[in-house]
Amino acid sequence: MARAEEFAELYESSRDRLAGQLYALTGDEHGAVDLVEEAFVRTWAKWDRIAGYDDPEAFVRRVAFNLAKNQWRRVKRTLLRSSPPDRAQVVADPSEHQDLVAALMTLSTKEREAIVLHYLAGRPVEVIAAEMRVPSGTVKSWLSRGRSHLAERLRVDDAEEMTHRG
């Protein structure tokens, strides 16, 4: 397959999936599309090399996640200059995923990233650890804390969460 066709196929097949993951990470559905597009813009510049990767989609996701985190830092700095709002209040999304998105926004960025990578993108703990350059135990820690906070926030039945923990 030609170089440009491979890139186009990756773009067509993965952009919605990645936008869903970015939406879960940032709580901003429209911004998620911009981030995914920007990640593809940057990926195309290095496509000669990236095309040979086992999982080029993982590279695009990493670039998009990094862009999101830097963007979030800028937003956070701006917000802190006025009055620090509850992170859940920053979300103004009318979609049906509002509860989960709002709950996700109450997690720390690392916990949220780990949760989205593991439960939504289906990445194994060891792979997330390598991507985030931390020990597996740290990822497990973020996943466990993130789960607990989400369960609490979403009022998941105690027994169901305890079954998982037990």
Added chain:
Amino acid sequence: MDEHNDWLDNAFEPFRHENRPRDWAGIEEVQRRSTRRRRRRLAATSGGVSVALAAVLVVGFVSFGSRGRTPGSLPESSGAIQRLAGPNGSVHLVADVKVSAVLGTRASEEALAAAEERFALQLTRAEASGTPTGNVLLSPMSAHIDLAMLELGAAGATAQEIATALQSSGLSADTQAAAWNGLLQSLLAGETAGELHVANSIWVRDGLSVEARFLRETAETFGNNTYEADFESNSAEQAINAWVAEETAGRIKVLYQPGDLAASTEVVLANALHFHAAWQKGLFGQAVVEHQPFYPSSGSSVSVPMVVDSQDALSFAQGTGYDAVQLPYTNGRFAALLIEPTGGSIGSLLATLDPAGLSGIVRALHSGFISFSMPELTLSARRSLDEPLSSMGMAQAFNSADFSPMLGQLLGATNQQVGGVEQAVTLDVNKWGTDAAAATGVSVQPSDAHSTTATIAFDHPYLFLIRDTVTGTILFSSVVNNPAGA
């Protein structure tokens, strides 16, 4: 965490099958934008690097300080130190060198845990004596870690004073730091993974040179990030608060109020700690929460929500002068230990409680059927630890101190002082479990500066400790005197 049909997997299901109409750019547009940008970059005369992207790609590396740089200089595009965006306008200093973690020996970790336990009991006693009818809420572990970092940067009598306060005179500062790393590794990545999160950071005045050896040693043992901040405006306080909020999952938003840090502050060492754990499976499955009276040490009784349960799975002890109950968290290693004096005051219990006494209480714990009730708690405190630490042997460091291993000789480091040790703590205890967070900051400044302090008092009478049941390390301690007033 990999099982299928998990509730969280299901909750994410709508995100996997998005059929929303999205306004995607065409593939040609994506490629055009990329090509246009590459041309612009090639045409540019100066070759700036993508600092924002680098910030994430170097996350695994240890932060490092900058030396010999003039204040306010532009981000470096080459060389060992990268200057990246930190919280709230601060600058995150990152070196592209990798340092190896230095761990303690088993013997040094045991000695450290024993020192921390002595420190915890003494700090709690010192705080309680200053507020005999109020609530006390502390994180001895957070304070000990923060001051252990400070000790790495201290010399001579200052280092001895800090070691005395930390109850660790038998351990060198290096050994103590390595032991903390080893102990924390076992608490953060073992069976207790997910219940505890610990982070450290160093905040350096814009343009100040910090000794490379100090930064390397703290990075090897405390894994801290290093930031530059402006202490002359309030932006340093805001930046540290933003870091604390991030590391405590938003539980603590304010460690420093504007003006808490002197404009002459040179360095702040910060620790953040977040503990979040459910009670062991089934512990309070049948418990009810109902209002019952609580009797403060002074004044009339108050009606507060209590977790009430009767069961035979609890460990408890009824010794001479006390009742005690131990409540294990999910993974069994951490536990809450509640000790209530019988026939005496909480003050007299605290006055005599030492590590041997605490071990005696733990050894006396046994299972049996008991009717049990404890208040639900929502406590928070932000206070200066200057007075209790002074009383524990660190008095001179608040006036004149030697931080030459941290700041070198050129800046008159032997004429420094500890500006203040501030701690903010939150504690939530309910039928589900416990969420507790703490942040400690210790500031270093020239010895002629002054800092403001804050003291917050609450009310009530039992001792609440969150402990590591293996080493005895005390993460949180609270003297609870009036839950209704929390």
